[in-house]
Amino acid sequence: MPSHQPLPFDPIDRAAQLWQDRIGPAATMAAVTNIMRVQQILQSSVDAALRPHCLTFARYEALVLLVFSRQGSLPMNVMGQRLQLHPTSVTNIVDRLQADHLVERNGHPTDRRTTMVTITEAGRQRQKTATVALTDIDFGLIGLDDAQTAQLTALLTQVRRAAGDFTNPS
Amino acid sequence: MPSHQPLPFDPIDRAAQLWQDRIGPAATMAAVTNIMRVQQILQSSVDAALRPHCLTFARYEALVLLVFSRQGSLPMNVMGQRLQLHPTSVTNIVDRLQADHLVERNGHPTDRRTTMVTITEAGRQRQKTATVALTDIDFGLIGLDDAQTAQLTALLTQVRRAAGDFTNPS
DNA sequence: ATCCAATAGTAGGACGACCAACGAATTCGG
DNA sequence: CCGAATTCGTTGGTCGTCCTACTATTGGAT
Numbered sequence: 001m002p003s004h005q006p007l008p009f010d011p012i013d014r015a016a017q018l019w020q021d022r023i024g025p026a027a028t029m030a031a032v033t034n035i036m037r038v039q040q041i042l043q044s045s046v047d048a049a050l051r052p053h054c055l056t057f058a059r060y061e062a063l064v065l066l067v068f069s070r071q072g073s074l075p076m077n078v079m080g081q082r083l084q085l086h087p088t089s090v091t092n093i094v095d096r097l098q099a100d101h102l103v104e105r106n107g108h109p110t111d112r113r114t115t116m117v118t119i120t121e122a123g124r125q126r127q128k129t130a131t132v133a134l135t136d137i138d139f140g141l142i143g144l145d146d147a148q149t150a151q152l153t154a155l156l157t158q159v160r161r162a163a164g165d166f167t168n169p170s
Numbered sequence: 171m172p173s174h175q176p177l178p179f180d181p182i183d184r185a186a187q188l189w190q191d192r193i194g195p196a197a198t199m200a201a202v203t204n205i206m207r208v209q210q211i212l213q214s215s216v217d218a219a220l221r222p223h224c225l226t227f228a229r230y231e232a233l234v235l236l237v238f239s240r241q242g243s244l245p246m247n248v249m250g251q252r253l254q255l256h257p258t259s260v261t262n263i264v265d266r267l268q269a270d271h272l273v274e275r276n277g278h279p280t281d282r283r284t285t286m287v288t289i290t291e292a293g294r295q296r297q298k299t300a301t302v303a304l305t306d307i308d309f310g311l312i313g314l315d316d317a318q319t320a321q322l323t324a325l326l327t328q329v330r331r332a333a334g335d336f337t338n339p340s
Numbered sequence: 341a342t343c344c345a346a347t348a349g350t351a352g353g354a355c356g357a358c359c360a361a362c363g364a365a366t367t368c369g370g
Numbered sequence: 371c372c373g374a375a376t377t378c379g380t381t382g383g384t385c386g387t388c389c390t391a392c393t394a395t396t397g398g399a400t
Contacts (some may be wrong), residue, residue: 006336024305027316031311031320031322031323032309032311034358036227037330037335038205039206040254042202045240046202061203077377081177081181082177082185084210087379088381090360093356111378113365114378138198139198142329143328143329146199148325148328149198151321152204152325153197155325156208159313160179160182160208160211162205163215166179246349247347259388260383261349262387263387266385281348282396283394285348
């Protein structure tokens with residue numbers, strides 16, 4: 001988390017009040033700012049828990065994706081689709097995982113354009129220990145009961161669907 | 171938005187199902203991943219809308235904060251507290267705003283350590299036009315009705331409070 | 341009165357995400 | 371069958387965020 005000491009008031013709520021007074025309806029702005037801020041909090045908590053294991057959340061997600069795959073191996077572009085990442089971000093992440101010997105790059109058997117990424121045994125091991133570290137802190141998400149967590153997921157999934165993040169009903 | 175074409179299924183939901191089968195309870199993981207992804211979508215939409223005005227959301231927020239202040243002027247550290255940003259991030263943002271002549275740096279009258287940031291007339295103008303651009307796209311947040319937006323804000327505010335982001339009831 | 345801890349801001353570096361542009365390989369249309 | 375459009379991955383650059391470390395200033399403790 002940012003090394004701030006907490007304010008005695010909610011800065012987002014205060015900004016929303018001023019916005020309402022001086023500009024107009026502030027509900028959407030408040031929701032968006034909340035998402036931005038909560039993402040920042042979660043990212044910070046998660047990255048702190050992963051730092052001892054030399055991972056970030058982005059790299060951890062990539063490892064999990066590979067562990068879940070049949071052969072422990074996926075093409076770069078498929079990883080980008082599943083993780084919703086730009087191709088250059090995939091390159092960046094795989095570079096660092098490879099430097100830590102957690103994955104390997106291999107050529108695709110038939111299509112010489114595509115690069116296959118394969119998780120190593122060290123990668124599988126690292127993913128397990130990192131998962132323990134993350135579940136220990138509940139992924140940084142605190143203050144919600146099970147029903148509220150489900151509600152949050154439902155609302156955000158609805159936003160993603162509306163934004164065209166995916167097409168089919170889940 | 172990322173230049174992906176949408177998948178025919180929800181990658182987050184699919185990952186949650188696999189997680190449930192192979193690792194354990196996945197509700198928290200799914201919620202966290204949803205927040206990360208929605209933040210990314212919103213950031214992308216908002217930045218795209220602001221790009222013609224040579225602004226990013228971070229810099230826009232800084233401008234709004236200054237517009238809302240009494241004198242159009244705040245110390246760097248206060249900006250950091252309100253925007254929940256690391257001091258170095260504030261330096262970065264103010265640097266760029268200053269390079270665009272949207273703000274100025276002035277010395278504090280009594281405390282020579284602190285730097286005051288003052289919005290310029292051009293800054294006020296830019297904030298107005300950028301606000302129009304953002305409200306036109308609803309800040310990128312689509313697919314929710316008013317009640318759901320309020321619900322989302324309430325849930326996220328609860329998370330921030332639990333994380334110690336601020337102390338008092340709103 | 342002086343030392344010392346705390347505070348304010350900045351510099352440099354790491355990391356993730358994006359875009360623009362590129363070379364290489366593949367696929368498609370005529 | 372061959373040229374053009376597409377796909378795949380990478381490089382180089384921008385931006386925002388954070389961290390560590392540093393200087394300057396302030397203000398309290400002794």
